[in-house]
Amino acid sequence: MTTKTYGELWEASKEAKRNYTERALEILASLEEVDRDLVNDVLGLLSGNREALAVYLMQPIPALNRATCYEALAAGERTRVVQLFNAVCHGVFL
Numbered sequence: 001m002t003t004k005t006y007g008e009l010w011e012a013s014k015e016a017k018r019n020y021t022e023r024a025l026e027i028l029a030s031l032e033e034v035d036r037d038l039v040n041d042v043l044g045l046l047s048g049n050r051e052a053l054a055v056y057l058m059q060p061i062p063a064l065n066r067a068t069c070y071e072a073l074a075a076g077e078r079t080r081v082v083q084l085f086n087a088v089c090h091g092v093f094l
Contacts, residue, residue: 024054027070031057038078045089063087 004012028050032039039053046053060066061084069081 021051021055024058025050028054028057031070031073035073035078038082041082042085045085 042053043050057069060068063084064072064080072081
């Protein structure tokens with residue numbers, strides 16, 4: 001087994017983050033095909049920051065019982081996801 005340096009680990013972590021963000025953006029593009037209104041509405045709340053939205057949608061959210069927004073959407077909880085974004089964007093952190 002090869003021992004990596006801190007610098008190599010840092011580079012590997014940056015590459016992993018780039019890959020994660022790229023994949024998150026691809027998934028967001030697919031969501032846009034399914035529910036363009038939702039994506040447009042939320043992007044409006046986030047000042048158009050696609051990368052922030054893409055990554056946020058994949059994070060476990062305490063207000064959704066640690067589910068991701070995608071899990072909540074798949075479970076038919078679109079209204080709850082919209083309410084979450086409205087609350088967060090108006091300074092209520094859930």
